[in-house]
Amino acid sequence: MITGHKDGRFTEMHLDTFVDFAASQGSAQAADEPFDMLIVSLDVTGNVAVVKVTDHYIGHDFIDYLALLKKDGQWRIYNKLWHSGPLT
Structure with missing residues (x-):
C-alpha cells in the first residue's frame, strides 16, 4: 500500500495503481529534468x-x-509512506 499526504489531503493506493500512475508520468530524463533523490x-x-x-x-x-x-x-x-507539502 502506498499512503501519504499531499497538500493536506490523505491519499492511499494499491501498488498496482501507483505503478500505473508513475509509468504514466514518464521519467525525469524524458521530461529533461534532473533526477533528484537523496537518502x-x-x-x-x-x-x-x-x-x-x-x-x-x-x-x-x-x-x-x-x-x-x-x-x-x-x-x-x-510499504511506502510519503508527505508532500508544508512540513507542519
Missing part, C-alpha cells in the same frame, strides 16, 4: 530496514519513508 537515513536491523529519502517528482518535493524486508536474499520495499 537521508537508513536503519537496518536483521532482515528489516527503514529508509528516509527526499525527492522531487512531478513538480513536488516529497519525503518518503520506505519499509524494506529482506526475503530470499533480496531487499524489497514492503
